Amino acid sequence: MKQPLSLHINDEIHELNLAPNKTLLEVLREELDLTGTKEVCLLGSCGACTVLVDNRPMLSCATLAVACKDKKITTIEGVKDGNDLHPLQQSFVEKGAVQCGYCTPGMILSGKALLDENPNPTKAEAAEAIAGNLCRCTGYAQIIDAIVSAPEIADSKSTKTQHETLAGTLDSGPYLMPETGE
Amino acid sequence: MNHLRHVGKSVKRKDGPDKVTGRAMYCQDVKLPGMLTGRILRSPHPHAKIVSIDLGKAKALDGVKGVITVEDTKGIKHGFVETPRYPADQEVLARDRVVHVGEEIAAVAAIDEVTAQAALELIEIEYEILPPVFDPHKAMREGAPEIHPSHPKVAEKESYANIGGKTESGWGDVEQGFADSYYVREDRYESHLRTHGYLEPQVTVAQWESDKLNVWTSSMGAFNKRAKLAKVLDLPYSSVRVHKAYVGGAFGGKVDLYSHEYCAARLSMLTGRPVRFVASREEIFSAYRHGQPLVVEIKTGVKKDGTLVAQELRIINNSGAYRGSGVVVVFLAWGFTMAPYRVPNLKYEGYSVYTNYTVRAPQRGHGCPQVRFAIESQLDTIAEEIGVNPIDIRLRNARVADEELPNKDNTHEAGLQDCIKIAAEKTDLVAKYGRDRKSPPKDSSIRHGIGIGISAYMSGTLIYPNGSGVIIKMNDDGSAVVLTGAIDLGQGAETIITQIVAEELSLEMDDIKIVSSDTDTTPQDIGAWISGLTYVTGNAARQAATNARVKLLGVAAEQMNVTADDLYLDNKEIISQSNPDNRLSYQQVIAASVANHHGDTVIGEGFWRTMRDEPNHPSLATTKGRWTENYAYSAQTAEVEVDLDTGEAKLVKALTVHDCGFPINPGLVKGQIDGQVSMALGHAFMEEILTKDGYTLNTSWLDYRMPTIHNMAESEDADVITEQYEVGQSYRTKEVGEGLVSGILAAIANAIYDATGVRLHSTPFSPEKILKGLRELERQQKAAE
Numbered sequence: 001m002k003q004p005l006s007l008h009i010n011d012e013i014h015e016l017n018l019a020p021n022k023t024l025l026e027v028l029r030e031e032l033d034l035t036g037t038k039e040v041c042l043l044g045s046c047g048a049c050t051v052l053v054d055n056r057p058m059l060s061c062a063t064l065a066v067a068c069k070d071k072k073i074t075t076i077e078g079v080k081d082g083n084d085l086h087p088l089q090q091s092f093v094e095k096g097a098v099q100c101g102y103c104t105p106g107m108i109l110s111g112k113a114l115l116d117e118n119p120n121p122t123k124a125e126a127a128e129a130i131a132g133n134l135c136r137c138t139g140y141a142q143i144i145d146a147i148v149s150a151p152e153i154a155d156s157k158s159t160k161t162q163h164e165t166l167a168g169t170l171d172s173g174p175y176l177m178p179e180t181g182e
Numbered sequence: 183m184n185h186l187r188h189v190g191k192s193v194k195r196k197d198g199p200d201k202v203t204g205r206a207m208y209c210q211d212v213k214l215p216g217m218l219t220g221r222i223l224r225s226p227h228p229h230a231k232i233v234s235i236d237l238g239k240a241k242a243l244d245g246v247k248g249v250i251t252v253e254d255t256k257g258i259k260h261g262f263v264e265t266p267r268y269p270a271d272q273e274v275l276a277r278d279r280v281v282h283v284g285e286e287i288a289a290v291a292a293i294d295e296v297t298a299q300a301a302l303e304l305i306e307i308e309y310e311i312l313p314p315v316f317d318p319h320k321a322m323r324e325g326a327p328e329i330h331p332s333h334p335k336v337a338e339k340e341s342y343a344n345i346g347g348k349t350e351s352g353w354g355d356v357e358q359g360f361a362d363s364y365y366v367r368e369d370r371y372e373s374h375l376r377t378h379g380y381l382e383p384q385v386t387v388a389q390w391e392s393d394k395l396n397v398w399t400s401s402m403g404a405f406n407k408r409a410k411l412a413k414v415l416d417l418p419y420s421s422v423r424v425h426k427a428y429v430g431g432a433f434g435g436k437v438d439l440y441s442h443e444y445c446a447a448r449l450s451m452l453t454g455r456p457v458r459f460v461a462s463r464e465e466i467f468s469a470y471r472h473g474q475p476l477v478v479e480i481k482t483g484v485k486k487d488g489t490l491v492a493q494e495l496r497i498i499n500n501s502g503a504y505r506g507s508g509v510v511v512v513f514l515a516w517g518f519t520m521a522p523y524r525v526p527n528l529k530y531e532g533y534s535v536y537t538n539y540t541v542r543a544p545q546r547g548h549g550c551p552q553v554r555f556a557i558e559s560q561l562d563t564i565a566e567e568i569g570v571n572p573i574d575i576r577l578r579n580a581r582v583a584d585e586e587l588p589n590k591d592n593t594h595e596a597g598l599q600d601c602i603k604i605a606a607e608k609t610d611l612v613a614k615y616g617r618d619r620k621s622p623p624k625d626s627s628i629r630h631g632i633g634i635g636i637s638a639y640m641s642g643t644l645i646y647p648n649g650s651g652v653i654i655k656m657n658d659d660g661s662a663v664v665l666t667g668a669i670d671l672g673q674g675a676e677t678i679i680t681q682i683v684a685e686e687l688s689l690e691m692d693d694i695k696i697v698s699s700d701t702d703t704t705p706q707d708i709g710a711w712i713s714g715l716t717y718v719t720g721n722a723a724r725q726a727a728t729n730a731r732v733k734l735l736g737v738a739a740e741q742m743n744v745t746a747d748d749l750y751l752d753n754k755e756i757i758s759q760s761n762p763d764n765r766l767s768y769q770q771v772i773a774a775s776v777a778n779h780h781g782d783t784v785i786g787e788g789f790w791r792t793m794r795d796e797p798n799h800p801s802l803a804t805t806k807g808r809w810t811e812n813y814a815y816s817a818q819t820a821e822v823e824v825d826l827d828t829g830e831a832k833l834v835k836a837l838t839v840h841d842c843g844f845p846i847n848p849g850l851v852k853g854q855i856d857g858q859v860s861m862a863l864g865h866a867f868m869e870e871i872l873t874k875d876g877y878t879l880n881t882s883w884l885d886y887r888m889p890t891i892h893n894m895a896e897s898e899d900a901d902v903i904t905e906q907y908e909v910g911q912s913y914r915t916k917e918v919g920e921g922l923v924s925g926i927l928a929a930i931a932n933a934i935y936d937a938t939g940v941r942l943h944s945t946p947f948s949p950e951k952i953l954k955g956l957r958e959l960e961r962q963q964k965a966a967e
Contacts, residue, residue: 036204100672
C-alpha cells in the first residue's frame with residue numbers, strides 16, 4: 001500500500017515510502033523526527049501544527065503528505081537566519097511572546113507567512129495572521145507585539161552584521177585591505 | 183535596589199531559544215526504540231456495575247502486547263488528598279463498578295494506535311446499569327443513589343448523602359451580627375464547568391529497565407508524580423525516575439496522578455517495552471478532570487457605612503465521582519473569603535459532594551474566582567442599597583498591612599488598600615460608575631459599564647513535598663550549573679531561579695546553566711501547583727548561592743590576606759573594598775579551594791520550607807493552623823460594552839493593580855497577568871463544558887470556544903511593590919500566577935450590572951441571561967408605571 005513520495009522540507013529532499021493516508025503532521029513528527037511541529041487537536045481547530053507549504057500557512061494535521069508533492073515545506077526547524085535565530089524568533093524571545101511554548105512554532109510560522117508577504121504589518125494584520133492559532137498562556141498581546149517588532153529586529157541585525165564585517169576586516173590587518181591598484 | 187543587576191529586571195526567558203526553534207523537548211516528543219502505543223478503555227456509563235470483563239479476543243489480536251485491568255494492579259489507592267481524615271480513595275482502574283462516564287477500566291499496549299484501538303473494541307464487558315445522580319443538591323438528599331458513603335465525620339451529625347468532605351469554620355456570633363446590622367441580604371451565586379485548555383495533551387512515556395522505571399509525563403511537579411506513581415506501583419522512590427520534559431501548559435490540570443500514567447508504567451513492566459499514552463483531545467474534554475463549579479449561598483450584614491458585620495456562607499461543590507481536590511476547594515473557598523476583607527463574625531460551611539461526573543482537579547484560582555464572583559457581586563449590590571460607592575465600601579473593609587488573620591497568618595506588607603485606590607484613580611471609576619444607567623445614550627443600543635473586584639491569594643502552603651532544595655555547582659572557570667527540581671510550565675521558573683543565582687553570585691545569565699525537574703539528578707521541589715515556587719524554590723536558590731558565596735569569600739580571604747567582610751563579588755571577581763587592586767577571579771579562588779581545601783570544588787546547597795515553624799498544613803475540615811506566609815493582593819477593574827439589542831457583553835479593558843511583593847521578573851509577571859485576564863474572559867463569556875446525563879457534549883475546540891486574538895481585551899497593569907529585595911536577604915515574593923483570574927471575573931459581572939442594571943447570579947455571562955435580565959427590568963419598570 002505504501003507509495004514512494006519525495007518531500008522538499010526545509011531545503012532538503014526526503015525520499016519516503018508512505019501510506020497515502022498519512023498526514024503531513026504524522027510524516028514530520030513520526031517519520032522525520034521533526035518534532036518542533038506540535039500535535040495538539042488533530043481537528044484543525046488550534047493552529048499549533050501550522051507549517052508553510054509553498055510559503056502559505058497550512059494545518060499539517062489536516063493536510064495529506066501526498067498533497068505536498070513538488071511543494072516546498074517549511075517547518076519551525078527550517079526557520080533560521082544562518083546559524084542565528086530568525087528575527088521573528090528573536091522577537092518572540094525578546095517581547096515575552098513565549099510561555100509554555102506549545103503554540104509557539106505554529107504562531108511563528110503564521111507570523112512568518114505574513115512577514116514574507118508584508119514586511120511591515122500593522123497590529124490588525126498581525127492579528128488576522130494568527131486568528132487561527134490558539135494560545136492559552138499569553139493573552140496574545142505579546143505575540144502581536146513580537147510580529148510587528150520583527151522588522152525592527154531584522155534591521156538592527158543586518159546593521160550589526162555590516163558593522164561586524166567591517167570591524168573584522170579592519171582588525172585583520174592592512175594586508176587584507178582591498179588592493180587599490182596602485 | 184539600584185544595585186540589582188538581574189532580579190527586578192525583565193530578563194529574557196532562559197528557555198526562549200529552545201522554544202522558538204522547536205528544539206524544546208516535551209513528553210510527546212520522546213521517542214524510544216520499540217515503543218508501544220497505549221490506549222484506555224473507558225466507561226460508557228455514568229454509573230454501572232461491572233458484571234464481567236472478557237479480555238480473550240483483545241489479547242489474541244495480532245500486535246497486542248499487553249492488556250490490563252484492575253486485576254493486574256496491587257489495588258493500592260491514590261488521591262489528590264491523602265491525609266488521615268481523607269485517605270486515598272481511588273484505584274487506578276475501576277473495580278466492580280464505574281462511577282462516571284470515561285472512568286478507566288482496562289488498558290492496552292499494542293504495536294500501533296490502530297491495533298490498540300481495535301483491541302479496545304474487542305474487550306467485552308457486561309454492565310448492570312445503576313441510577314446516576316448529577317445535581318449535587320439531589321445527590322445530598324437521603325435516598326439518592328450512593329456513589330460513595332458520606333464521610334463518617336459528616337455522617338455522625340448529618341443525614342446528607344454523598345458527602346466527600348466538609349469544611350466548617352467561623353468566629354464571633356453571626357446571629358448577633360445580623361441582628362446588629364443596618365442592612366442584611368442573602369444571595370445565591372453559581373459558577374459553571376470549564377476545562378483548563380492546556381495545549382499540550384496529557385502524555386506519558388514509561389520505560390521499565392529491569393529495576394528502574396523511566397517516566398516522562400505531563401506534570402506540574404515531578405516529585406509529586408513520582409511519589410504517587412511509586413505508591414500505586416509499590417516501588418521504592420529510587421526505582422522511579424521522572425525525567426525532565428517541558429510542559430505545554432497545565433493550569434492545574436496536570437497535578438493529579440492520572441490512570442494513564444499508571445497504565446503506561448505497568449504495561450511497560452509487563453511487556454518489557456517502552457509504552458506511550460497520548461490522551462486525545464476528545465478524551466481530555468470528556469473523561470479528564472476539569473475545574474469545580476460552586477454554588478455559593480451568602481448572607482451578609484453591614485453597618486450603615488458599609489462596614490462588614492457578619493457573613494454566612496454555605497458552599498456546595500460538585501466534586502465529581504471521587505474526592506479529587508473537592509475537599510480542598512471547600513477549604514480554599516473559606517480562605518479566599520476571609521483573606522481580603524475583615525469579617526468580625528463569620529460562619530462558613532462548605533460541602534464537597536460526590537456526583538456521577540468526571541473527577542475534578544485544581545484549576546487556576548482553585549475556588550477563588552467562584553467565591554470572589556459571589557462576594558464582590560453581593561458587595562456591590564449592598565453598596566448600592568445603602569448608598570455607598572463601590573470603592574469606599576471596599577476601602578472600608580479591605581485588610582491593611584501587618585494584620586493578624588483569624589488563622590494566625592499575617593498580612594505583612596499587604597498592599598490591598600493601595601491596589602484599590604490606584605485602580606480607582608487610574609480608571610476614574612467613581613466618576614464613570616453609573617453613568618450609562620443614570621443617563622442612557624439615546625441613539626445607541628451600546629451601554630458602557632465599569633466594575634471592580636478584589637482578591638487575595640496564598641503564596642505556597644505546606645503540602646507534599648513541603649520544601650525545595652537547590653544545588654549550585656561552581657565550574658572551575660567560575661561559571662555555574664544550577665540543579666533544581668523546579669518545573670517550567672511556561673511561567674518562567676528556570677528564568678527566575680537563574681536570575682536569583684546570577685544576582686547572588688554576581689554572574690551573568692549566560693554563565694549559568696540550569697538542570698531542572700529530574701527526580702534522580704535534581705533536589706526535591708514543591709512543584710509549580712501550590713503557588714509558592716518563586717517564593718520557596720527561589721529562596722532555596724538564594725540560600726544555595728549564599729552558601730557558595732560564603733565558601734568563595736572564605737577561600738578568597740585566605741588568599742588575599744584580608745577578612746571576608748572586606749570582600750565583595752563583582753562579575754566573577756572577588757575584590758577587596760579597602761584595596762580594590764587586591765582581587766582574584768572566581769577561577770583563581772576555585773583553584774585555591776581545590777588546592778587547599780581537600781579538593782573542594784565549591785558546591786552551594788540551599789533549601790527552603792514555607793512557615794518553617796508550622797508542623798503541618800492547616801486542617802481542611804476546621805481550617806485550623808496557618809495557611810500561608812504571604813498573601814498576594816489585587817484589585818482589578820473591568821470596562822465592558824453591552825449591546826442591549828443582542829445581550830452580548832464584551833470586555834473592553836481590564837486593569838490589574840497587584841501586590842506580588844517584589845517582582846523578580848516584571849516581564850514574566852505581566853505575562854501571567856495578561857494570561858489570567860484572557861482566561862477570565864473565556865470564563866466570563868465563552869467557555870462552558872456542556873453535559874447531559876454525565877456525557878460531555880462539546881468535546882473539541884470547535885464547540886468549546888476558547889479566546890482567540892479576536893476576543894481579546896486591552897489589559898493594563900500596575901504594581902504596588904511592597905517588599906524590596908536585597909542580595910543575601912530572604913525575600914517575600916508573592917503569588918502572581920493564578921489569583922488574578924478572580925477579581926477580574928467579579929469586576930466583569932459588576933461592570934455588566936453597571937452598564938445595564940442586570941445583576942447576574944451565575945457564570946457565564948451569556949447574551950441569553952443578559953437579555954432575560956433586561957426583559958425582567960422592563961417588566962418591573964412597566965409594573966411600577
